[in-house]
Amino acid sequence: MASVTLRGIEKRYGDNLVIKGVDLDVDDGQFVVFVGPSGCGKSTLLRMIAGLEDISAGSLELGGKPCNDVEPARRGIAMVFQSYALYPHMTVAENMGFALKLAKVPKAEIAQRVERAAAILQIGHLLERKPKALSGGQRQRVAIGRAIVRKPEVFLFDEPLSNLDAALRAQTRVELAHLHRELGSTMIYVTHDQVEAMTLGQKIVVFNGGRIEQVGTPLELYERPANLFVAGFLGSPRMNFIPATLAGEEGATAAVRLPDGSVAEVAADVARARVGATLTLGIRPEHLRIVGEAGHGAIAATVGLVEYLGDVVLVHLQVPGVDGMLAAKVGTGGATPAVGSRVGLRFDAGQAYLFDEAGLAFAPSRTRETLQAGQTAGIQ
Amino acid sequence: MNGKSNLGWTVIGAASAVLLAALWAAPLLWALSTALRPELETVSADFHWLPQTWTLDAFARTLGAGNLLRWLFNSALVALSVTVVTMAISLMAAYAFSQLRFRGRSLLFGLAMLAFLLPFEALLVPLFRTMNQLGMINSYAGIVLPQVVSPVVIYVFKQFFDGIPADFREAAVMDGAGPLRVLWSVYLPISGNIVWAMAIVTFIAAWNNFLWPFIIVTSNDMMTIPLGLTQTYDAFGVRYAQLMAAALLGALPVALAYVLFQKKVTQGFLAASGLKG
Numbered sequence: 001m002a003s004v005t006l007r008g009i010e011k012r013y014g015d016n017l018v019i020k021g022v023d024l025d026v027d028d029g030q031f032v033v034f035v036g037p038s039g040c041g042k043s044t045l046l047r048m049i050a051g052l053e054d055i056s057a058g059s060l061e062l063g064g065k066p067c068n069d070v071e072p073a074r075r076g077i078a079m080v081f082q083s084y085a086l087y088p089h090m091t092v093a094e095n096m097g098f099a100l101k102l103a104k105v106p107k108a109e110i111a112q113r114v115e116r117a118a119a120i121l122q123i124g125h126l127l128e129r130k131p132k133a134l135s136g137g138q139r140q141r142v143a144i145g146r147a148i149v150r151k152p153e154v155f156l157f158d159e160p161l162s163n164l165d166a167a168l169r170a171q172t173r174v175e176l177a178h179l180h181r182e183l184g185s186t187m188i189y190v191t192h193d194q195v196e197a198m199t200l201g202q203k204i205v206v207f208n209g210g211r212i213e214q215v216g217t218p219l220e221l222y223e224r225p226a227n228l229f230v231a232g233f234l235g236s237p238r239m240n241f242i243p244a245t246l247a248g249e250e251g252a253t254a255a256v257r258l259p260d261g262s263v264a265e266v267a268a269d270v271a272r273a274r275v276g277a278t279l280t281l282g283i284r285p286e287h288l289r290i291v292g293e294a295g296h297g298a299i300a301a302t303v304g305l306v307e308y309l310g311d312v313v314l315v316h317l318q319v320p321g322v323d324g325m326l327a328a329k330v331g332t333g334g335a336t337p338a339v340g341s342r343v344g345l346r347f348d349a350g351q352a353y354l355f356d357e358a359g360l361a362f363a364p365s366r367t368r369e370t371l372q373a374g375q376t377a378g379i380q
Numbered sequence: 381m382n383g384k385s386n387l388g389w390t391v392i393g394a395a396s397a398v399l400l401a402a403l404w405a406a407p408l409l410w411a412l413s414t415a416l417r418p419e420l421e422t423v424s425a426d427f428h429w430l431p432q433t434w435t436l437d438a439f440a441r442t443l444g445a446g447n448l449l450r451w452l453f454n455s456a457l458v459a460l461s462v463t464v465v466t467m468a469i470s471l472m473a474a475y476a477f478s479q480l481r482f483r484g485r486s487l488l489f490g491l492a493m494l495a496f497l498l499p500f501e502a503l504l505v506p507l508f509r510t511m512n513q514l515g516m517i518n519s520y521a522g523i524v525l526p527q528v529v530s531p532v533v534i535y536v537f538k539q540f541f542d543g544i545p546a547d548f549r550e551a552a553v554m555d556g557a558g559p560l561r562v563l564w565s566v567y568l569p570i571s572g573n574i575v576w577a578m579a580i581v582t583f584i585a586a587w588n589n590f591l592w593p594f595i596i597v598t599s600n601d602m603m604t605i606p607l608g609l610t611q612t613y614d615a616f617g618v619r620y621a622q623l624m625a626a627a628l629l630g631a632l633p634v635a636l637a638y639v640l641f642q643k644k645v646t647q648g649f650l651a652a653s654g655l656k657g
Contacts, residue, residue, distance in 0.1 A: 050554065051554075052550050052553065052554075072553050072554050073553065073554060073555065073556035073557075077554070078554065079550075079551075079554050081547045081550070081551060082547075083545060083547045085545070085547035085548050085550070085551035087548065087551075087552075087565075087566055087569075087570075088570060089569035089570060089572075098552075098555050098565075099554075099555035099556055102555055102556040102557055102561065103556055146551075150555075
């Protein structure tokens with residue numbers, strides 16, 4: 001096992017700076033997920049850690065040792081590729097043992113280590129098959145097995161589940177989490193799938209445009225997003241954003257004016273903003289409640305679309321003055337509003353977020369925990 | 381209507397194919413027919429498609445006289461050497477041009493491709509002078525070396541390697557393989573059919589090459605089959621049966637090689653064309 005330390009890491013292709021100074025600490029044995037939209041630089045950074053891409057600036061340390069110029073095979077790292085990259089002309093056993101063969105490990109030991117890894121992954125019966133005779137899930141296991149036999153200090157996964165169907169992806173997620181507990185190795189996992197990020201990662205690193213937006217545990221990122229990007233990226237459906245202006249501040253509560261003229265309360269510390277400042281109000285779909293009708297402080301909305309997902313119903317709502325539609329998650333037990341009907345929307349002050357003009361989140365006020373515990377403030 | 385029309389086109393197509401095949405096969409069959417006649421019958425005024433008297437005499441005389449076995453050996457050695465060295469050089473060059481990143485890569489590849497523009501005939505004199513200075517006239521190295529650089533083969537391999545996902549190389553690099561090991565253990569097995577196809581084409585071209593051996597070889601013992609056939613004419617006078625027998629014997633190994641590896645050659649060309657791979 002080894003820690004991974006990145007300091008001021010940059011990657012440049014000609015004049016194009018794609019990784020813009022990344023600082024990150026990955027502890028021994030930690031499962032860290034790099035997440036972000038396509039082209040944000042997460043895979044490039046993973047490849048730089050692997051040694052497949054040169055580091056333009058900054059330092060990389062693995063287990064406390066500088067590794068910028070160390071050959072990929074000598075970094076104590078194994079990587080599972082998105083395509084699995086299993087050599088098509090070799091059997092599963094040959095694929096898994098190839099690195100050991102190159103390292104001139106005795107044949108008996110290669111066989112022993114391949115069998116042990118195969119047993120962990122339950123692929124012992126596949127060892128003599130060629131990759132073309134395997135299913136997607138089996139190939140994925142073989143790719144992981146190829147990494148395991150090397151006994152690396154750090155595992156790197158580059159979107160390894162993206163070629164699997166939804167059911168297999170969910171199953172493999174669980175198996176990967178189990179594998180991490182069993183091996184206890186440091187693992188860095190790249191994905192654009194926030195569900196994978198939230199379920200697998202002990203620490204999540206959110207990337208955007210070659211920079212780290214926020215680092216934290218899944219719960220920290222979900223409950224305390226640092227900015228609009230993180231708030232919008234994590235969560236499905238994404239957080240609802242409503243333009244607002246700061247109407248006032250009273251104690252630990254901010255009052256914001258919404259496009260329809262109503263005023264809502266949010267438990268946020270807005271001391272750095274002035275009254276009248278343009279803000280963004282954020283409410284997660286599960287925190288938006290649909291009430292019978294508008295008025296009495298509820299936001300007026302029209303139901304635009306209803307999606308039944310089995311365990312939950314997604315109601316998409318049009319609100320005057322808001323671009324696009326807001327989403328509300330409601331249970332399947334109650335009555336679902338019909339498309340085209342006029343409804344009212346409410347939310348709790350302790351479950352809403354405020355962001356300044358630059359998109360940075362205001363810290364939640366100390367009253368938030370109390371409010372989240374049950375007190376409803378919300379819209380007036 | 382449609383069915384009848386389709387049947388008509390099928391019949392026309394089949395008839396055309398048979399006609400073309402007959403046209404292609406006619407010289408070969410005529411050579412065989414001539415080689416199986418007594419020498420006297422080949423110059424007879426009476427024309428017959430088939431021999432009036434069947435005999436293997438021409439083959440026996442060809443193998444017994446002249447230097448045919450020696451020329452066959454020379455051709456085999458030269459063609460095999462050219463094939464092996466060309467494949468080795470072309471695979472390494474193509475891998476470097478396709479997968480490795482180094483300063484001047486595009487320029488070097490451009491220069492290699494420029495060789496397309498130079499006809500071999502234009503290089504005859506400088507090549508001959510070079511070989512002469514190196515003392516390689518009438519030597520196997522002298523026959524082989526100028527034939528081992530093939531821009532076409534490099535280009536075909538490079539195009540094929542470009543189409544192989546880089547993940548394979550990167551996985552091998554992570555496994556601890558250097559460039560030669562990646563080429564040998566990963567790219568070469570993946571490219572099996574295209575390598576076979578290029579090897580067969582190179583072998584046939586080297587076997588049939590007349591011009592360069594004609595320039596570099598003066599000794600009868602160092603001649604290859606195409607060159608030796610011209611000597612057969614001189615040695616036997618106008619002996620058509622023996623000439624045809626020698627030509628058939630000379631072409632036999634190439635035909636055999638093609639028949640043996642026909643499937644791989646076809647698959648290789650399909651893979652190179654992108655129709656299947």
